[in-house]
Amino acid sequence: MVEFRIFRFDPEKNKEPEFKPYQFEPFKGMTILEGLYHILENMDSSLAFRSSCREAVCGSCAMHINGVYRLACKTQIQILKSPITIRPLSHLPIIKDLVVDLNPFFDRFREIKPYLIPKENPPEKEYLQSVEDREKIDDWLDCILCGACYGSCPVCAQDPKYLGPHALLKALRFVDDSRDGATRERVAFVTQNSGIFRCHTIFNCREVCPKDLDPTKAIAKLKWKSVFKKF
Amino acid sequence: MNQKQSFSSAYGWFIQRITGILLAFFLIVHINVLHFGEKFFIDFNMVTQRLEGSFLWAIFYIIFIPVVLFHGLNGIWGLVEDYRPSQGAQKTVKVLLWILGIVGTFYGILAITPFL
Amino acid sequence: MLFHEVLVIGGGLAGLRAAIEIAKMGQEVAIISKIHPMRSHSGEAQGGINASLANVEKSKDDSKEKHWYDTVKGSDFLADQDASEILTASAPEAIFEMEHWGCPFSRTPEGKIAQRPFGGAGFPRTCYATDKTGLYLLQTVWEQNIKHNVKVYEEWVVLGLATEDGKCCGVILMDLRSGELVAMGANAVIFATGGIGRIYANTTNAITNTGFAISIPYWVGVPLKDMEFIQFHPTSLARTHILMTEGCRGEGGYLRNKDGERFMSKYVSEKVMELGPRDIVARSIQTEINEGRGFPDGTVHLDLTHLGAKKIMERLPGIRDICMNFIGIDPIYEPIPITPGTHYIMGGIDTDKNGQTPMEGFFAAGECACVSTHGANRLGGNSLLETVVFGWRAGEKAAESVKGKDKKAKTKALEDALKREQDNIQNFKKLSGKENPYKIKDELAEMMVKSFGLFRKEEDMKTGLDEIMKLKERFKNIRGAFGGKVFNLDLLSFYEIKANLDVAEVLAISAIARKETRGSHYRTDFNKRDDQNWLKHTIATYSPEGPQLSYKPVTITKFQPEERKY
Ligand SMILES: Cc1cc2nc3c(=O)[nH]c(=O)nc-3n(C[C@H](O)[C@H](O)[C@H](O)COP(=O)(O)OP(=O)(O)OC[C@H]3O[C@@H](n4cnc5c(N)ncnc54)[C@H](O)[C@@H]3O)c2cc1C
Ligand code: FES
Numbered sequence: 002m003v004e005f006r007i008f009r010f011d012p013e014k015n016k017e018p019e020f021k022p023y024q025f026e027p028f029k030g031m032t033i034l035e036g037l038y039h040i041l042e043n044m045d046s047s048l049a050f051r052s053s054c055r056e057a058v059c060g061s062c063a064m065h066i067n068g069v070y071r072l073a074c075k076t077q078i079q080i081l082k083s084p085i086t087i088r089p090l091s092h093l094p095i096i097k098d099l100v101v102d103l104n105p106f107f108d109r110f111r112e113i114k115p116y117l118i119p120k121e122n123p124p125e126k127e128y129l130q131s132v133e134d135r136e137k138i139d140d141w142l143d144c145i146l147c148g149a150c151y152g153s154c155p156v157c158a159q160d161p162k163y164l165g166p167h168a169l170l171k172a173l174r175f176v177d178d179s180r181d182g183a184t185r186e187r188v189a190f191v192t193q194n195s196g197i198f199r200c201h202t203i204f205n206c207r208e209v210c211p212k213d214l215d216p217t218k219a220i221a222k223l224k225w226k227s228v229f230k231k232f
Numbered sequence: 233m234n235q236k237q238s239f240s241s242a243y244g245w246f247i248q249r250i251t252g253i254l255l256a257f258f259l260i261v262h263i264n265v266l267h268f269g270e271k272f273f274i275d276f277n278m279v280t281q282r283l284e285g286s287f288l289w290a291i292f293y294i295i296f297i298p299v300v301l302f303h304g305l306n307g308i309w310g311l312v313e314d315y316r317p318s319q320g321a322q323k324t325v326k327v328l329l330w331i332l333g334i335v336g337t338f339y340g341i342l343a344i345t346p347f348l
Numbered sequence: 349m350l351f352h353e354v355l356v357i358g359g360g361l362a363g364l365r366a367a368i369e370i371a372k373m374g375q376e377v378a379i380i381s382k383i384h385p386m387r388s389h390s391g392e393a394q395g396g397i398n399a400s401l402a403n404v405e406k407s408k409d410d411s412k413e414k415h416w417y418d419t420v421k422g423s424d425f426l427a428d429q430d431a432s433e434i435l436t437a438s439a440p441e442a443i444f445e446m447e448h449w450g451c452p453f454s455r456t457p458e459g460k461i462a463q464r465p466f467g468g469a470g471f472p473r474t475c476y477a478t479d480k481t482g483l484y485l486l487q488t489v490w491e492q493n494i495k496h497n498v499k500v501y502e503e504w505v506v507l508g509l510a511t512e513d514g515k516c517c518g519v520i521l522m523d524l525r526s527g528e529l530v531a532m533g534a535n536a537v538i539f540a541t542g543g544i545g546r547i548y549a550n551t552t553n554a555i556t557n558t559g560f561a562i563s564i565p566y567w568v569g570v571p572l573k574d575m576e577f578i579q580f581h582p583t584s585l586a587r588t589h590i591l592m593t594e595g596c597r598g599e600g601g602y603l604r605n606k607d608g609e610r611f612m613s614k615y616v617s618e619k620v621m622e623l624g625p626r627d628i629v630a631r632s633i634q635t636e637i638n639e640g641r642g643f644p645d646g647t648v649h650l651d652l653t654h655l656g657a658k659k660i661m662e663r664l665p666g667i668r669d670i671c672m673n674f675i676g677i678d679p680i681y682e683p684i685p686i687t688p689g690t691h692y693i694m695g696g697i698d699t700d701k702n703g704q705t706p707m708e709g710f711f712a713a714g715e716c717a718c719v720s721t722h723g724a725n726r727l728g729g730n731s732l733l734e735t736v737v738f739g740w741r742a743g744e745k746a747a748e749s750v751k752g753k754d755k756k757a758k759t760k761a762l763e764d765a766l767k768r769e770q771d772n773i774q775n776f777k778k779l780s781g782k783e784n785p786y787k788i789k790d791e792l793a794e795m796m797v798k799s800f801g802l803f804r805k806e807e808d809m810k811t812g813l814d815e816i817m818k819l820k821e822r823f824k825n826i827r828g829a830f831g832g833k834v835f836n837l838d839l840l841s842f843y844e845i846k847a848n849l850d851v852a853e854v855l856a857i858s859a860i861a862r863k864e865t866r867g868s869h870y871r872t873d874f875n876k877r878d879d880q881n882w883l884k885h886t887i888a889t890y891s892p893e894g895p896q897l898s899y900k901p902v903t904i905t906k907f908q909p910e911e912r913k914y
Contacts, residue, residue: 011832011834012834013832013833013834014832029676030587030588030674030675030676032674041837041838042784042786043784043786046829046830046837046838047830047832047838048837049834049835049836049837050837051383051387052555053383053387053388053389053554053555053556054387054389054391054392054554054555055554055555055588055590056392056588056590056670056674057670057673058391058392058480058483059383059386059387059388059389059391059392059554060386060387061383061384061387075673075674076673077673077674077676079676096525096834096835097834097835098835100835102525103384107384111494114495115491115494116449116450116491116492116494116495117448117449117450117491119448123444123448125444126401126440126444126460127443127444127447127448127453127460127461128447128448129458129459129460130455130459131455131459132455132456132457132459134459135452135454135455138452142452142480142484142487143480143483145386145391145483146386156314159314159315160314160316162316175450178450178452180450181450192241192242193241194241194313198241198242198244198245198310198313199313199314224242224245227242227245228242228243228245228246
């Protein structure tokens with residue numbers, strides 16, 4: 002038997018959020034997401050949460066589970082101690098239960114112009130990029146925008162304008178791309194007040210990232226680049 | 233993206249690292265000679281004697297003073313920025329910190345010059 | 349009343365690509381997606397995307413025509429050859445465009461886009477970006493949408509289509525965040541709503557890929573084409589059915605039954621073994637399971653243990669991660685339990701080669717559409733290609749079609765449709781039966797695997813169809829939907845389950861009618877292809893009594909049907 006203690010808040014009904022307990026028998030290998038579906042389908046159909054891929058590539062299901070920001074679909078029930086406390090991502094407005102409003106998160110992301118600004122006009126075929134140049138961006142590509150880093154970052158909590166680990170990681174992805182021609186503008190942009198220098202190198206983002214990315218390192222790299230402008 | 237963003241915070245951050253490293257050295261020397269020399273409790277005579285002994289000590293402090301002031305005051309500035317004060321407040325604090333830094337450096341060096 | 353000149357439904361690759369085209373052509377466009385575009389199923393694709401670029405040594409003789417031929421042959425000659433020609437001829441251009449937009453493809457030593465071999469292709473022509481091609485492509489097209497400032501309605505669900513005089517004039521939406529129903533007018537609507545894998549229990553698809561979206565146009569009279577053709581992937585992880593890439597076998601993994609025997613030797617030559625074509629391997633695995641040589645949980649084992657820790661960590665780290673996270677097994681020490689999984693639907697909304705459906709003002713693209721480039725069986729790497737090529741074409745056509753038209757919503761038709769959906773929702777909330785709707789969903793999905801799976805047989809399928817009709821009856825007796833407004837997942841599920849039942853019925857009736865074996869449609873009672881009688885597309889049209897079937901000829905321009913042998 003396992004107990005989920007789920008953060009519940011329905012803006013139509015509740016003034017204050019509350020934690021509701023749900024007990025059921027998990028099967029071997031059951032994930033938190035499957036547990037949530039079990040509750041939705043058999044116990045309480047008013048529960049709200051997000052999900053899509055159920056294999057840790059879409060970024061829908063980041064939440065705060067027993068004290069750590071994780072993807073519900075990737076977390077096994079059996080590795081956690083019951084009761085399992087489940088809360089939504091922090092410092093984002095709550096829509097209902099485990100569903101938060103990610104607009105602030107995506108707005109920061111949009112600010113960094115997250116698209117390739119090519120150096121030169123496109124050739125007839127592909128831009129040539131050496132294997133080494135491709136390798137330079139390899140570490141910054143896999144972000145699924147789940148928001149775990151954002152939720153765990155105390156700077157994001159305190160400063161809603163802070164670009165955040167996800168956006169800064171993306172910025173470096175383009176800065177390091179040999180095909181991108183806007184390096185100088187990009188670095189200048191992240192050097193602004195709410196940019197890289199708000200990062201206090203706390204390492205939370207790196208600790209929680211379900212894709213094992215290292216935004217802290219990305220930000221540190223951007224800091225050096227901003228000083229030496231060696232791009 | 234606004235292209236006219238200045239790089240001043242980048243230099244601030246960088247100099248903070250450099251002064252940090254320098255401080256590690258300066259502070260070790262400074263604390264060592266002051267507190268672990270002949271006597272644990274220091275007095276004015278000891279200090280003046282040492283400074284008169286060699287002009288290198290004077291130079292040591294002339295560098296030490298601006299470094300420590302920059303590092304400390306810039307650190308405060310970092311804390312202030314974290315709380316996103318209004319534009320006006322930011323400016324005021326910045327000016328205050330600069331004044332504090334310049335006056336402090338000037339006054340400190342003034343105190344050392346006699347020993348040069 | 350809200351109005352956009354063109355509405356794109358679906359934020360996957362196909363939808364995003366269409367929107368870029370429309371925005372580039374200066375028409376006003378908005379995307380509607382029930383999940384954030386980056387959560388779309390396209391991001392799950394791993395292997396790659398086909399184009400005859402001839403970038404690697406082994407593919408230097410590759411050409412568009414050979415790609416075309418492979419596609420048609422792979423389709424078991426059911427593909428419309430003019431459509432496949434467009435697909436393969438536009439492929440290089442489409443890939444270069446993705447690259448110019450920043451897609452981080454893996455590279456050859458000369459710095460060109462890297463290519464790898466894939467099943468059914470004569471040359472290594474699958475362009476890839478490590479094993480995350482879908483994710484990177486999705487990132488790239490979404491980024492371009494940000495650049496073009498395309499308006500996206502995230503977490504808005506399409507519930508119905510509004511039509512006037514047989515023309516599509518808008519959609520009825522539910523904003524999940526507020527729970528409000530909204531009518532939105534448009535001069536053209538493009539559906540790019542992806543696959544329907546979730547009507548099967550053993551699917552590799554995302555939870556969001558239900559039969560709902562595809563049934564919306566079906567309910568208002570747009571026909572569905574070739575719905576009996578469903579592709580099964582040989583190796584999906586037990587229970588969760590997460591895809592275990594073909595690379596596992598490519599690196600030397602074995603398939604074993606419960607006696608530890610490498611059973612593939614019984615079905616293919618010793619030379620091919622585990623690396624036979626997808627459909628054969630899938631059927632072999634299923635045969636073992638059906639004949640009782642599988643494990644008690646209905647699986648066989650994909651055994652990587654002999655590869656050693658080093659190789660697994662180096663070449664298949666993603667697979668290891670998935671196994672550890674999802675079934676708590678480390679493939680270095682334990683074999684992976686796998687079964688075949690429902691992977692892709694070749695059929696879909698009937699469209700011509702421009703994405704135009706029989707209904708004016710209504711287009712479809714991507715997996716939900718059946719342009720019929722894949723015929724009876726799709727080649728790996730061709731469907732990502734389809735999403736970008738036909739997303740692009742449908743976008744272009746839709747944008748052209750709305751030029752010079754009145755920018756005004758057809759209020760009357762939209763209001764009627766809105767009323768209809770409001771009633772629907774009220775009815776769902778008013779229900780007071782005893783059945784748990786999710787039970788019906790699960791039973792349907794289990795039944796589909798049994799009766800309409802890898803092996804099909806008249807009696808099984810007939811029993812299956814009966815079962816569907818019974819489930820439909822039971823669906824009338826379900827409990828009421830949750831009454832809240834904000835983010836009501838329960839209500840959405842009611843729609844989805846209802847749609848799943850209807851789509852399953854179409855699939856069943858189409859499959860029972862096709863008395864031959866072709867591509868993925870394998871019948872034990874008619875195990876030969878029959879070009880004389882069945883070289884034609886199945887068209888299913890909605891009627892209150894159930895789907896009405898008719899047939900449409902296959903377009904053959906160059907390649908005459910021949911036996912499909914590899
Ligand atoms: C595990 C896996 C691996 C694959 N690997 C490959 C591969 O290597 N190579 C290859 O070529 N193909 C591959 N495929 C197939 C390919 O990924 C899909 O065919 C393709 O991504 C479909 O894209 P799409 O844009 O049509 O739909 P999707 O990406 O599924 O997008 C559908 C969109 O429609 C929206 N939507 C749905 N219903 C509604 C509604 N009612 N209202 C509003 N919005 C709605 C959703 O929100 C979503 O944004 C793979 C498939 C799977 C399952
Ligand atoms: S459901 Fe996609 S990341 Fe969890």
